[in-house]
Amino acid sequence: MTAFDQGSVTLATFAPVRSKGQRWRRRYGVAAIGATIILVWFVIALACPYLTRYGPDAVDVSLRLRPPSAAHWLGTDELGRDVFARLLYGSRISLFTGFVVVLLGAAFGTLVGGAAAFMRGRAEELIMRLTDLVLCFPPIILALAIAAALGIGTTNTIIAMLVVWWPKFARLAHSLVLVQRSQEYVEAAVVIGLKPARILARHIIPNAVGPLIVLVTLDLGNAIITFAGLSFLGLGVVPPTPEWGSMVAEGRELVEQWWVAAFPGFAILSVVLGFNFLGDGVRDWLDPKARQR
Amino acid sequence: MRAAAPGRTAPTPAVLAVSDLRTQFFTDAGVVRAVDGVSFTVGAGEALGIVGESGSGKSVTAQSLMRLLEEPARIVSGRIHFQGRDVLAMTPSELRKLRGAGMAMVFQDPMTSLNPVLRIARQLVETMMAHGSFGEGEATRRGVKLLGRMGITTPERAINSYPHQFSGGMRQRVALAMGMSNEPALLIADEPTTALDVTIQAQILELLSELNREFGTAIVLISHDLGVIAGLCSRVLVMYAGEVVEEGSAEAVLSDPKHPYSWALVNAVPRLDRDPTAGKRLTAIEGAPPDPLSEPPGCRFAPRCPFRIERCSDHPELLEIGPGHKSRCWVTQAGASLELPATAPLSTSPVAGEVGLATEGSEPGEGGIVALVRSSPPRPISPSGRAFGAPKERPTDLSHEGRGEEPPFPTPLLEVRGLVKHFALPKRGFFEPHRYVHAVDGVDLTVKRGETVGLVGESGCGKSTLARLILRIHRPDSGSILFEGNEIAQALPGTIRPLRRHLQMVFQDPYASLNSRMTVEQILDEPLRVHGLATTAAEIRERVAELLEIVRLDPKSGARFPHEFSGGQRQRISIARALAVKPSFIVADEPISALDVNIQAQILNLMLRLQEELGLTYLFIAHDLAVVRHISDRVVVLYLGKVAEVAPAKDLFAAPLHPYTRYLISAVPIPDASIERRRERLRLAGEPPSAVAPPSGCRFRTRCPLAQPICAETPPLLAEHRLGHFAACHFAGQF
Incomplete structure (x- = not known):
């Protein structure tokens, strides 16, 4: 009761009422920045051959470790490859793996978790304890072990990541479906005489999907950084494929030649930040309470 | 309940004086004038009731009094004087002193108004110590005493419990103990019994009334339930669309309302003290409160008012029409009383078809609906059954x-x-x-x-x-x-x-029972398709329109989503969905x-x-x-x-x-102040026992005044004591 305090607001000292545009910017401004970053990276991924005259794998040992210049905007690496070109081409694999891992992981996890919550009983127990089991392991270590066992390569790394990726979606979907299940509109659907599959597809999932979309958006950056991390450790891509994580790895010993590691690092940072900003915006947008303000 | 209400007999200095209070919400869509020029006073030890439907501004008024509002709500003008001091000019530290010590508030939901992770003792003692008048030991002793006073058995144990260990009624007692802990001059109770069962409600109202009498605490009781107000309050404010539309003594307002809205409220509720068989239809006024963003320029109630006259396009003022009785209505200010023509006495006949009076069955287009329904008769009934289709x-x-x-x-x-x-x-x-x-x-x-x-x-x-x-x-x-x-x-x-x-x-819940991602048409066509009652798109559209018409919704509203409808309209959609399959x-x-x-x-x-x-x-x-x-x-x-x-x-x-039935009936408040005050109430003590380990024998025996050893041993059978009248009690009818 006494916890409330609205400060020393008196009648005379009201802040001016914000306009509609100001409110929109307050709410979605950061998300718009995030969306712009992501959009720019998408354009780059699609158009990279037109954005640089160097190929990502064009080796020229005579030009190795040149600092940024007019010819090589971000310098060159140990093999004389243009860092700028490799950075642009690297966006393709980062975005691709991010989307594949998150979308497949979310689809599988949602299906499994949703089905568990809908079926209840033994099946639910089994599925959810299995989920807990996978969640027990530190994800990057487990992915590392699986990727190492499967061998280096993009596909194998994606598979390894998928194994550790689905449980969080299964947990979330499970709890969301559990909440929706006991809602009166679901009981109404039962009373009407709908079959369980239709109730799940038509009633429960559409109402449970909001938080899943938020998690997907926020998780894209997470997947990208994990893949880059695995590549940094030498597991992700097969050289000489351009990839940000492995580029950082190549540059990590080169303290003098900071540009080799720094620029791919910034690229990772910007993509992850972009997805996080966007994810926050999506969450606000889907949350009717936050929307009212 | 009370012999005489203090503050009514002799005018005492006002504890609280509110004049021309205006609280507005600055939303994206525009400015909502939630409280629009409300003035009232509360005398020392007086109990004032504020009634109105949801959105009428009664809760916002209460929050304004304690300045508990947060953005985007602001008090834009007006004066609130509490014991002669200007609340709106107070600094944060003065406000803190005021809250709890001078004015206290009890909220509707006892489940959320207590902090679940703190023991009762901590919350109660904190409230007292915060104002510096008690040390910890003394505060704890006082806390135990207060809990006991609020009717909590074994308060020594209760004070060391967590809120979840209590039932709703008990939590509300704890909340009241917290509210009363600094002996405030004014207690604001915002729908304090709405979340509670009738028997528990009766206990809490009794307690409030005792606090009012014994401690001389003034009470502002906010409720949508006229019965609750009738028993406790000496004066009543009726609010509609942010304004006070009527003010007067509880007796006068409830028995002879002078504003059509109060009149409608009083007549909309079925009452236990009236014979319902004479006429089954209730007086319901059509429509809904005005859009808070664009209120009508004249009387805000005029669009729904059955007594509307030409003058109602001007905005009426709240004027005195009798001693201590004010009304914001041109009709009653001109001296007319609110009664319907003698040809169609409202409470007794379903055909009181005055303008705007939606006593169902009198509306234009009724014949059409009946025809529509008949054209698709209910399913045939089992051979022995009578046909009830017509x-x-x-x-x-x-x-x-x-x-x-x-x-x-x-x-x-x-x-x-x-x-x-x-x-x-x-x-x-x-x-x-x-x-x-x-x-x-x-x-x-x-x-x-x-x-x-x-x-x-x-x-x-x-x-x-x-x-x-x-x-x-x-x-x-x-x-x-x-x-x-x-x-x-x-x-x-x-x-x-x-x-x-x-x-x-x-x-029950019109907000949870409709899938918010489906349009009304999708909601209604689902049962039709499942049972093969309509297959083609045209058939479905026709049937959906028909269903909407049967429940008196716009047949063209099929493409809209549930959130575009009010609670009552949603409940109509829910009924239409049930009717779709012709059950x-x-x-x-x-x-x-x-x-x-x-x-x-x-x-x-x-x-x-x-x-x-x-x-x-x-x-x-x-x-x-x-x-x-x-x-x-x-x-x-x-x-x-x-x-x-x-x-x-x-x-x-x-x-x-059955004794339980007698208690239940006795606990229901009657919206008539004079009846309510005279009424001898049976008090059912305690709360229902846990359904996890129900009592042996008769389940009611733990609270029953007639309980004998046999009640603990043998569960009573449901026996017919009179024709068609069954009761499961060893001593049926002896209470």
Whole structure:
């Protein structure tokens, strides 16, 4: 009761009422920045051959470790490859793996978790304890072990990541479906005489999907950084494929030649930040309470 | 309840004086004038009631008094003087001193107004120490005393408990103890009993009244329930669309309201002290409160007002029309009283068709609807059953007099025998045995074709579970459910599915019972498709429009989403969905308890009309006894999963046999101050025992004044004591 305090607001000292545009910017401004970053990276991924005259794998040992210049905007690496070109081409694999891992992981996890919550009983127990089991392991270590066992390569790394990726979606979907299940509109659907599959597809999932979309958006950056991390450790891509994580790895010993590691690092940072900003915006947008303000 | 109200006899200096208070919400869509020029005073030790429907500004007024508002709400003008000091000019530290010490507030929901992670002691002692008047030891001692004063048994133990260890009523007592801990001059109670059962409500109201008397604490009681106000308050403010529309003594406002809105509120509620058989229709005013973003320039109530005159396009002022009685209405200010023409006395006839009076059945277009319904008659009824398809064949007066010669409803539509449902609770430990909630524990119930059976009981008595068992949302543990001769208690989902056409449900929460991602048309066409009642798009569109018309919604609103409708309209959609498959039986689980009184009256009238037109049979679940008596032919009283009493509605309320029923009826407040003050109330002490370990023998024995050793040993059987009047009590009728 006494916890409330609205400060020393008196009648005379009201802040001016914000306009509609100001409110929109307050709410979605950061998300718009995030969306712009992501959009720019998408354009780059699609158009990279037109954005640089160097190929990502064009080796020229005579030009190795040149600092940024007019010819090589971000310098060159140990093999004389243009860092700028490799950075642009690297966006393709980062975005691709991010989307594949998150979308497949979310689809599988949602299906499994949703089905568990809908079926209840033994099946639910089994599925959810299995989920807990996978969640027990530190994800990057487990992915590392699986990727190492499967061998280096993009596909194998994606598979390894998928194994550790689905449980969080299964947990979330499970709890969301559990909440929706006991809602009166679901009981109404039962009373009407709908079959369980239709109730799940038509009633429960559409109402449970909001938080899943938020998690997907926020998780894209997470997947990208994990893949880059695995590549940094030498597991992700097969050289000489351009990839940000492995580029950082190549540059990590080169303290003098900071540009080799720094620029791919910034690229990772910007993509992850972009997805996080966007994810926050999506969450606000889907949350009717936050929307009212 | 009170012999004389202080503050009414001799005018005392005002504790609180509010003048021209305006609180506005600055939303994206525009400025909402939630409180628009409200003035009132509260004398020392006075109890003032504020009534109005949701959105009328009563809660915002209360929050403004303590300056508890947050962005985007702002107090834009006005004066609030508390004990002569200007509340709006106070600094934060002065405000803190005021809150709790000078003015305290008790909120509606005792589940959320206490901090769940702190012990009661901590919260209570903190409140007292915060104002520096007590040390910790003294505060704790006082806390124990206060809890005891609030009627909590073993307060020494209670003070060291956490809020979740208490029931709702007990938490509200704790909240009251916190509110009273610094002996405030004014206690604001915002719907303090709305979340509670009637018997608990009666206890809390009694307590408030004692606090008002003993401590001389002034009370501002906010409620939508006129009965609650009638017992406690000496003066009443009626609010509508942010304005005070009437102010006067509780007696005057409730018995002779001088504003059409108050008049409508008073007349919309069924009352236990009035005979309902004379006319089943309630007075419901049409429409909804004005859009808070664009209120009409004249009288804000005029668009809905049955007494509207030409002058109402000018905005009326709140003027004195009698000693201490003010009204914001041109009609009564001109000296007229609010009565409908003698040709159509409202409370007694369903045909009081004045302008704007939606006593269902009098509206234009009614004939059309009936025709529409007839063109698609209800499904044929079992060979022995009478056809109830045509409206006239159902006895509208429900013939209580006719009982004895021949039973008015010959064929049972639903027969429930010995129904049991226990829910397993999570185990406390791995080796602990499972514990069960005895939600429904051997219930017998018969519903005859064409009748309405009311099912009442306090929360936790198993009434909602019973509904869900009958509809086979849950599967009973044992017992039988015979619906139209089909045994469905243990039937497989596939066997029940075709039967669902005849057995439908209307749910309590109009916000949760409609899928918010589907349009109204999608919601209504689903049952049609599932049961193959309409297949082509044109057929479906036609039937959806027809359904919307039957429940008095715009037939063109099919493309809209549920969130675009108000609570009452959503409940109409929910009813339309149930009607889509042309059922013979509808279970209504508290269909009106989430709605404002006027909307309640509209929905009740709608359900009564549909029953006449479509020959429906209802199982009507409610906790409001007046409503149940109003709509039901027979009433079943449940207590802790068992039937306590079954009787025709009239007999049950006139001469209840089970002590529990007597207590329940006595706890219902009557919206008439003079009656309420004179009333001798039976006080049911304590709270219902846990359904996990229900008492042996008679379940009510732990609270029953008649309890004898036999009550603990033998569970009483449900025996017929009078014709059609059953009670499960060893001492039926002796209380």
